[in-house]
Amino acid sequence: MKPLMIFISAAVVNNLVLAYFLGICPFLGVSKRLDTALNMGFATTFVMTLTAVITWLINTHILIRFDLPFLQYVAFIITIASLVQLVEMFIRKTSPPLYRSLGIFLPLITTNCSILGLALFEALREYTFIESLFFGLGGGAGFTLALVLMAGIREELEFADVPESLKGAPMTLLVAGMLALAFMGFAGLLTV
Amino acid sequence: MLSVLSLTAVVVGGILAGFYQLVYPKIEANRLAEERRAIFSVLQGATDYETMVKTIDTEKGEEEIKIFKGLDGEGRVVGYAFIAEGPGFAAVIKMMVGLNINRETLTGLRVIEQIETPGLGSKIAEEKFEGQFRGLAIKPRIEYVKNKKPEKKNQIQAITGATISSRAVVDAINNRIKIVLKILEDME
Amino acid sequence: MAGSGTILKEFKKGLWAENPVIKMLLGMCPALAVTNSATNGFAMGMATTFVVISSSTMVSLIRRIVPRQVRIPTYIVIIAGFVTLADLFLKAQFPVISKALGPYVPLIVVNCLIMGRAEFFASRHPLFPAIMDALGMGLGFTGVLVVLGGIREILGSGSIFGVVFMTEEVFTPWVVMILPAGAFLTLGLLIGIINYASQRREST
Numbered sequence: 220m221k222p223l224m225i226f227i228s229a230a231v232v233n234n235l236v237l238a239y240f241l242g243i244c245p246f247l248g249v250s251k252r253l254d255t256a257l258n259m260g261f262a263t264t265f266v267m268t269l270t271a272v273i274t275w276l277i278n279t280h281i282l283i284r285f286d287l288p289f290l291q292y293v294a295f296i297i298t299i300a301s302l303v304q305l306v307e308m309f310i311r312k313t314s315p316p317l318y319r320s321l322g323i324f325l326p327l328i329t330t331n332c333s334i335l336g337l338a339l340f341e342a343l344r345e346y347t348f349i350e351s352l353f354f355g356l357g358g359g360a361g362f363t364l365a366l367v368l369m370a371g372i373r374e375e376l377e378f379a380d381v382p383e384s385l386k387g388a389p390m391t392l393l394v395a396g397m398l399a400l401a402f403m404g405f406a407g408l409l410t411v
Numbered sequence: 412m413l414s415v416l417s418l419t420a421v422v423v424g425g426i427l428a429g430f431y432q433l434v435y436p437k438i439e440a441n442r443l444a445e446e447r448r449a450i451f452s453v454l455q456g457a458t459d460y461e462t463m464v465k466t467i468d469t470e471k472g473e474e475e476i477k478i479f480k481g482l483d484g485e486g487r488v489v490g491y492a493f494i495a496e497g498p499g500f501a502a503v504i505k506m507m508v509g510l511n512i513n514r515e516t517l518t519g520l521r522v523i524e525q526i527e528t529p530g531l532g533s534k535i536a537e538e539k540f541e542g543q544f545r546g547l548a549i550k551p552r553i554e555y556v557k558n559k560k561p562e563k564k565n566q567i568q569a570i571t572g573a574t575i576s577s578r579a580v581v582d583a584i585n586n587r588i589k590i591v592l593k594i595l596e597d598m599e
Numbered sequence: 600m601a602g603s604g605t606i607l608k609e610f611k612k613g614l615w616a617e618n619p620v621i622k623m624l625l626g627m628c629p630a631l632a633v634t635n636s637a638t639n640g641f642a643m644g645m646a647t648t649f650v651v652i653s654s655s656t657m658v659s660l661i662r663r664i665v666p667r668q669v670r671i672p673t674y675i676v677i678i679a680g681f682v683t684l685a686d687l688f689l690k691a692q693f694p695v696i697s698k699a700l701g702p703y704v705p706l707i708v709v710n711c712l713i714m715g716r717a718e719f720f721a722s723r724h725p726l727f728p729a730i731m732d733a734l735g736m737g738l739g740f741t742g743v744l745v746v747l748g749g750i751r752e753i754l755g756s757g758s759i760f761g762v763v764f765m766t767e768e769v770f771t772p773w774v775v776m777i778l779p780a781g782a783f784l785t786l787g788l789l790i791g792i793i794n795y796a797s798q799r800r801e802s803t
Contacts, residue, residue, distance in 0.1 A: 238779055240632035244711055247624060289431040289687065290424060292705045293679040297420070300672050329675075332628045332709040339702045344502065384795035385787075388624055392787030399780040406500070406528075416669045416676070423680035430684055437691040445694070526701060531774065 222353040225346070229357030232406065235333045236365040237399040242333030246366060247391055249324070256370035257363070259324045264359025266306060266328050267337055270299055271355025274338040275348055295338045303329050333362055368398060445523065446507075450479050450492045453509030453519030457481030457489050465594050478591060481509075490518050493591050497583030499525060500532045500575045508584055510549075514592060520544035522580070532576030540577070543567040544584075552585050609728045613735030619712045620743040621790055626712035630744055631782040633703050637760050640748025642696045644741025646685045646704060648734070651713045654678045655721035655733035662722045674717045675708070682707045712740060750785055751776045 235241040242263075249259045274295050282291055307325045311318045328334065337358045341351050372394055381390050450460050461480045466473055479492040490512050496505040504525045509518035522536040534540055547553060548564040555569040555577055556562075569577035619625040629647065634640045657677050665673050686704045689697040697704065707713065716736055721729040752758055755776030757765035775781045 240628050240779065240782065241706075243627035243631060244625070247627065287428075289427045289683055292683050292686070292708055293420070293423060293427070293676060296675050296679045296708050297672070300675055329671075330709045330711050330714055332706050335709050336628075336702065336706055339705055343702060382791075384798055385791045389787045389791035389794065392783050392790065396780045396783030396787060399778075399783055400775070403778070403780065413669065415665055416673050419673050419676050423676055427680060427683050430687060434687050434691040438687070438694075441691065441694045524698070528778065 222349050225350050226353040226357035226360070229354050230361040230364065231402070234361045234365055234402055235336065235358050236362055237395070237402045239336065241336040242331050242362055245324075245327060245331050246362075246369065246395070247388065249327075250366055250369040250391070251373055253367065253370045253374060256366045258320050259327075260359070260363025260366050262324045263328055263331060263334070263362050264356070266299070266303055266325075267334050267359040267362070268352065268355035269302055269306070270334050270338055271341060271351045271358070272348070273302065274298055275341060275346070275351040278338075278342050279348075291339075291342065295335060299334055299338070300329050333358065365398070369395065372398075449507035449521045449523055450481060450509075452521050453492050453507050454479075454481035454490045455518060456483050458484050459486075460492070463598075467590065467594070476590060476594060478594060488512060491591070491595065493587060494523075495583045495587035496524075497579055497586065499535075499579040500527050500573070502526050504535070504576070504579055504583065506580065506583070508544075508587070510588070510591065514595065515548060515550065517544045517547045517549060517584075520580075520584075525576075527576045528573070531570070532573040534570045534573060535576050535580055540567075540570060549588055553581050553588075555581050606728060606731050610731040610735040613732065613737070613739040614742070615739065617736075618739045618743065619715075619736055620740060620786075621793060623712075623715075625715055626710045626740060627786075628706060629703055629710060630740075630747065631779075631786060633700055634744055634748035634751055634782060635755065635777040636752040636758075637745055637748040638696070639699050640744035640746075641741065642689075642693070643700055643703065644737070644744040646689065646700075647707055647710060647712070647740055648737025649685055650678065650681045650707050650710075651716055651737045651740075652730060652733040653681045654713055655716050655729045656726065657681075658717045658721040659724060659726045659729035665722075670722065671714075671718070674714065674722075678713055678717070679708045712736060747782075747785055747789065750789070751781055755781060 229235065233239065236243065236246050245259060245263070250256050277294055277298060278291070282288060282294060303325055307318075310325075337355060341354055346354055369391070373391065376390065376394070385393070447460075451457055454460075459482045461482065463478045463480060465476050465478070467476055468474075477494065481489045481492060483489050491510045491514075493508055493510070494505060495508050496503050498504075502525075504527070505523045507521045507523055509520070510516075511518045520541045522541065525533065525536055527533045527535060543561075544567065547567060550565065552565065554563070554566045555574075556566050557569050557574060558571065559568070561568050567577075567581070613619065615622075617623060620627070620630050626647070629643050633643045654674070654677050658674055661673075682705060685707070686697070689700070689704060716733055720732050724732070749759060752760075753765075754773045757763055757767070757770050757772050773781070776785065
């Protein structure tokens with residue numbers, strides 16, 4: 220039961236983007252069109268799940284075992300950067316069509332703070348291996364959800380009469396604020 | 412090509428290891444000082460304390476329980492303090508709880524770590540909420556009531572709009588008290 | 600080579616014309632996450648300034664040694680190293696602030712502002728301009744964080760830098776301002792107002 224709760228909590232109740240402000244850069248940058256948002260979401264979810272699992276192994280079996288807490292940030296970020304690189308090479312070799320649709324997003328994912336944030340939260344909350352796996356999946360699903368919702372709204376916003384000075388980033392931030400308010404409705408549904 | 416990257420990693424790792432050795436005593440001292448302040452704030456009259464460590468088996472494996480025996484100037488026991496933690500609304504809430512010498516009422520509560528919603532759940536760390544636990548009866552168990560004044564000796568009033576945070580505090584204390592009472596009994 | 604005029608320009612551009620948050624929309628995560636009070640905004644800004652200056656210095660110094668293919672991982676390792684230093688320093692000297700910023704200190708590693716300055720400026724410029732650029736960007740970032748934190752703290756808690764000047768009897772705090780939603784709304788409106796002002800100035 221607990222892994223499932225963690226999944227729902229990370230995806231909806233404590234959405235990484237709207238409640239913890241993680242991954243705001245891609246959230247603002249890649250949310251103009253629905254299809255690109257969806258692809259970005261999938262690519263991120265994929266890397267995030269792998270990261271959650273691998274950083275768990277590194278943290279538990281190397282950093283904690285050998286008492287090296289000060290190497291945590293360096294180790295985590297190297298893991299993420301190498302993972303992104305590996306995933307990119309793998310996809311390019313095995314599936315060119317997938318590479319064409321996801322490829323350009325992959326380098327961006329390294330500096331997506333939701334991934335490092337996820338790895339840090341997971342270590343902080345002392346999740347087990349299975350819990351980490353579900354946390355990664357949930358975090359990815361939550362990121363995708365926020366991105367897709369935002370893209371859907373922004374596609375409609377193009378037809379709206381937005382004041383000149385609010386066009387672009389300011390309007391996106393205001394919409395994000397309203398989404399964050401809406402997501403507060405889920406607050407307290409779960410406590411994990 | 413990779414040699415430059417590896418060299419950078421080794422140098423960075425080395426510098427961090429050195430710096431960590433340098434500041435670790437200070438970080439540990441800060442943690443201890445905070446613990447000390449928390450213990451004295453929940454145990455009035457205590458000027459010193461002894462730490463008792465006991466390992467118990469829980470569902471999650473072995474856990475170390477620390478109980479702090481508060482002592483006054485003449486070395487008499489004035490009460491016991493212990494750390495209770497449990498899942499709050501946003502993340503784990505950690506608090507120091509004081510138990511009186513008869514083990515029937517609490518002598519105080521100090522929330523040490525919380526990141527509950529600012530302005531709502533974060534009020535658990537304010538005196539208005541914490542103060543309610545001073546003199547609170549722990550038997551049969553601590554309860555909370557909503558939107559009215561508590562009537563019984565074992566009740567506190569939950570924070571309006573932050574029932575979950577309030578409940579988290581109460582649950583965490585109830586759970587940990589059982590264990591602490593058991594340990595104290597075994598020691599006699 | 601570069602005269603003192605250009606050096607000054609590298610410093611000044613980060614403060615306003617190319618301000619990382621307001622104009623370039625970089626480093627949004629910490630800008631939104633920790634600005635529920637002016638003090639937190641200031642501390643985060645200072646920590647970020649420290650990291651951006653030291654990593655830009657380092658990157659500029661080794662810019663001729665690092666091969667192109669591994670430059671990004673190398674920069675990331677350097678940045679992560681400085682962030683760890685800053686984190687340990689805060690934990691040792693300012694435990695209260697360290698606690699308030701929580702996991703957002705390590706997240707400075709992925710603040711695109713720092714990587715951006717390393718990649719687009721420090722790796723292509725000599726030491727001195729690189730430092731001035733980093734200093735300007737860091738202070739510009741800090742400024743916005745303090746303003747954002749200040750606005751949110753005044754409206755959300757009735758205080759500024761932790762000093763309460765509007766008690767709950769005279770002013771009911773707008774709790775929403777210190778919640779996530781308030782961060783988005785405040786920054787959105789702030790950028791909107793700045794755009795409005797600069798458009799007005801251009802048209803007259």
